[in-house]
Amino acid sequence: MARYVFITGGVVSSLGKGLASAALGALLQARGFSVRLRKLDPYLNVDPGTMSPFEHGEVFVTDDGAETDLDLGHYERFTGVAARSTDSVSAGRIYSSVLEKERRGDYLGKTIQVIPHVTNEIKDFLTIGADEVDFQLCEIGGTVGDIEGLPFFEAIRQFAQERPRGQCIFMHLTLLPWIAASGELKTKPTQHSVKELRSIGIAPDVLVCRSERPIPEKEREKLALFCNVRPDSVIAAYDLKSIYEAPLAYHREGLDQAVLDAFGISPAPKPILDRWHDVADRVFNPEGEVKVAIVGKYTQLEDAYKSIAEALTHGGMANRVKVKIEWVDAEIFDREDAAPHLEPYDAILVPGGFGERGTEGKIKAAQFARERKIPYLGICLGMQMAVVEAARNLAGLENAGSQEFDHEAGGERFEPVIFHLKEWIKDNQTIARDVLDQKGGTMRLGAYTAQLKDGSKVAEVYGSHRIEERHRHRYEVDIKYREALEAQGLCFSGMSPDGRLPEIVEVSDHPWFIGVQFHPELKSKPFAPHPLFADFVRAAKEVSRLV
Incomplete structure (x- = not known):
């Protein structure tokens, strides 16, 4: 049976609960334990799938097709444990499940209430996979005191009460603000946050305090006294140069030891941190730098492209270079020449997105990269815009476009090289969709297989002819344009196993x-x-050397 660590937040949001959870998971793994991390979000959306990235950052997709919170990306990146649909739940999903049961008559005519019906649903979620791992780390979104979070706090309080003693602990993350005028770190906001938590029946076992400055011993003792935690369970969390320093930084502060002590696990296995020392060495000791432009439409919020930014950093680690990412608003190219904006970069990446805004700019970015022989990676919509660019400027289809945003163009001359996907195969079953379907959860989601062409660049890169990758889209490249595009050098180098859906394109020359x-x-x-x-990044590094 798994032990549970419930991670809560207080004072303000965006303190880094997800990163702290992920780092703790990595540290427990380093000590030989198996872990699974989960996120409980109090918002009423069923999942983040219909939210704008400006609202909630990127949507992280699991292999089994769930659209989840971006913190699950942190969990996967730090632990290597593939997230599942059962690792993320929102208040909307909980209430939806309760109401479906009520409509079916599952409650036998009883009055449905937050307690016990909603809290029971949350507790049932927490028990999924309880016998699979040594530790389950469950992060509660938002901050203590948020009205929408109360059912979740009540549920974890009940859950801990119902488990055997020593099977659940609580970790609370707060802020120690620095008041420049008085030259002090203030502990009072943390004291009030813990008081609020204790008022609903939860007493933290470990206190993690975000701080810009070192925490004096006097303040640590005050926090331990007034928050009723052990002094060695007051953990400092300082700002870091890289998030990949977090496991080592938290270990130095004693987070993993404090958690194991709270569970009474003694003697604790010694951690093996070689992996994280190597990661830190690659981050802090690069042997060069490359500049990559991300040409997108959500550039004002970096969390909208969080996984892409981190994957570029990982590519830099593999090549021992620092990847300097710069965000370029695709809409600029609607009114200005792309060349002056893109010439300073060693590579160009065009990410996914939805809707028409900025798409012509993305097309121009793909054209610039193709004509100037600059490394280009197009992801999802970034691939589709590269195909539209090739159709217009290589294959002579001047009116090429996408049904996603050109559906009203009509006319015989319109060439919808990108079309709305109405059916596809998933696990040997045909899935059908219509343009008028509900938006939430109706895309082609999750892991699908692709077959790679012999001798192609991607087959060389992957070192395989069969891959499995995660999807999130409802529009596809129309295969009927393949012959015309390949005649002009745009190779369809990856296809779905049934040969109907293009998965990868590349420019041959x-x-x-x-x-x-x-x-x-x-x-x-x-x-x-x-x-x-x-x-x-290797290709960008080669360009950088040539400059």
């Missing part, structure tokens, strides 16, 4: 120009960089 319909960034890790990103 280009040093490195690849577009993929899937999202390779979702499977990259610092200790196992994704091969596409590793080779993309």
